[in-house]
Amino acid sequence: IQLTQSPSSLSVSVGDRVTITCRASQDISNYLAWYQQKPGKAPKLLIYAASTLQSGVPSRFSGSGSGTDFTLTISSLQPEDFATYYCQQLKSYPLTFGGGTKVEIK
Amino acid sequence: EVQLLDSGGGLVQPGGSLRLSCAAAGFTFSGYTFTWVRQAPGKRLEWVSTISASGAGTYYADSVKGRFTISRDNSKNTLSLQMDTLSDEDTAVYYCARKAGSSWLYGVDVWGQGTTVTVSS
Numbered sequence: 001i002q003l004t005q006s007p008s009s010l011s012v013s014v015g016d017r018v019t020i021t022c023r024a025s026q027d028i029s030n031y032l033a034w035y036q037q038k039p040g041k042a043p044k045l046l047i048y049a050a051s052t053l054q055s056g057v058p059s060r061f062s063g064s065g066s067g068t069d070f071t072l073t074i075s076s077l078q079p080e081d082f083a084t085y086y087c088q089q090l091k092s093y094p095l096t097f098g099g100g101t102k103v104e105i106k
Numbered sequence: 107e108v109q110l111l112d113s114g115g116g117l118v119q120p121g122g123s124l125r126l127s128c129a130a131a132g133f134t135f136s137g138y139t140f141t142w143v144r145q146a147p148g149k150r151l152e153w154v155s156t157i158s159a160s161g162a163g164t165y166y167a168d169s170v171k172g173r174f175t176i177s178r179d180n181s182k183n184t185l186s187l188q189m190d191t192l193s194d195e196d197t198a199v200y201y202c203a204r205k206a207g208s209s210w211l212y213g214v215d216v217w218g219q220g221t222t223v224t225v226s227s
Contacts, residue, residue, distance in 0.1 A: 030211070031210060031211060033213035033214065035151075035214075037151075041219075042201055042203075042217035042218065042219055042220055043143075043201075043214075043217055044217075045206070045213050045214060047213075048206065048212050048213035048215075049211045049212070054213070054215065086150065086151055088151070088153075088213070088214075090210035090211065090213065091210075093156070093165050094153050094167050094168070095141070095156070095210075096153065097150050097151040097152065099150050100150050100151075
């Protein structure tokens, strides 16, 4: 199952609303997770089951979608949110990741 | 504290072997499925292999099948990845990680800090 993320990068300002999309090549129901990765660090789970916020993750992060089209939204970007974001499908092996979206400071 | 500690990375020549380890602490290791994920420099995350809680079920990416072997020792709370016939395409940071619950719906919630494997002559 291929995952296509868009955009691959975006330049935004603190306080902006950010939307990242992830499209699956076939129906994965809601077997989708979103991760945040900062340089030199391991990924961090943000969202699982497409729309459920992982414990401890700020409520400005939200996820939506089902089937083949998914969205990660950051309602008001904070300085600590500048990072690369990945989606992952967990419906079937191989457990593929999207290409990543790098969120940079404008 | 729940944590995973990766180790065993290093520099190896093409065709060589390396064994990665992941030590778990702060939770009941035997109750979880684990996975290895790697990331080549500047590239996306790539799933490598998964092993079930009992160790009876193992799964591999096509790119490593037949060369890598995942295993676990529930008595020592340790996960391993034996990597043979390495090529430069295996150069990456390797992360061990924990499946969050009984279903993959819950994602991968705990990650090691990563260990770097460099394949070069």
